[in-house]
Amino acid sequence: MNNIAATEGPGQIELDETDQGIIDLLRDDGRMAYRAIARELGITEATVRARVRRLEDSDTMRVVAVTDIEAAGFGMLLAIGVQVENRDPEAVARDLAAIAEVFSVNVVVGTHDIEILVVAPDSAGLNDLLSETLGRVPGVRRLTPALAVDVLKNQPDWVPFHGA
Known part of the structure; x- marks a missing residue:
């Protein structure tokens, strides 16, 4: 698209x-x-x-x-809060950003140190992503995933633009 x-x-x-x-x-x-x-x-x-x-x-x-995630074979969209321990959150965020299934990484202030958006093809792929990939990044203490059950708005082309 x-x-x-x-x-x-x-x-x-x-x-x-x-x-x-x-x-x-x-x-x-x-x-x-x-x-x-x-x-x-x-x-x-x-x-x-x-x-x-x-x-x-x-x-x-x-x-x-702009890639349509469902057309690309990913049936699951998740927001994941990441708590970091014994490592700089920015370094952990850089490592997370290098993972193909991760398409947004934000260092934040709040309950979590980092918030990421990820895609997975199915529940088995999600399990592998959480336990074998994200969970093994040095400094990741806890992952708090939230599965999107109904995406009401995903507007990748949005910009703060006001017409003439």
Whole structure:
């Protein structure tokens, strides 16, 4: 799945209605042809091409691929709290970040020292991940997994962006 990240900040270009239209269409379908965008917006294909280039060159927009975890074979999504003992939490976090099934790592203040998001294909894979992989990282004292039973929002393309 392709998604568009659009940001505004210092040095960014001013977006007009045409730019916003292009961004909106590409957010819906990151592979949409310039000809189709032009037809939708009532502008020329050359204008779309020039605008997209300008948006990308100014780092205002970029098209990125986002993996659908279920399509990739992972049926389980978990948030896991990690308590650390006898080791710097940042070092443990770096080790956890190197594990393929871990896709988000945050050093936090609270009940846990680190919070991670992980995927597993099934319960057997989850058991291996927890006991054989995550549990064996030096400094990991306790893992507190929370299985996502109903994902209400997972928006990997979200950015703090407000249209023109």
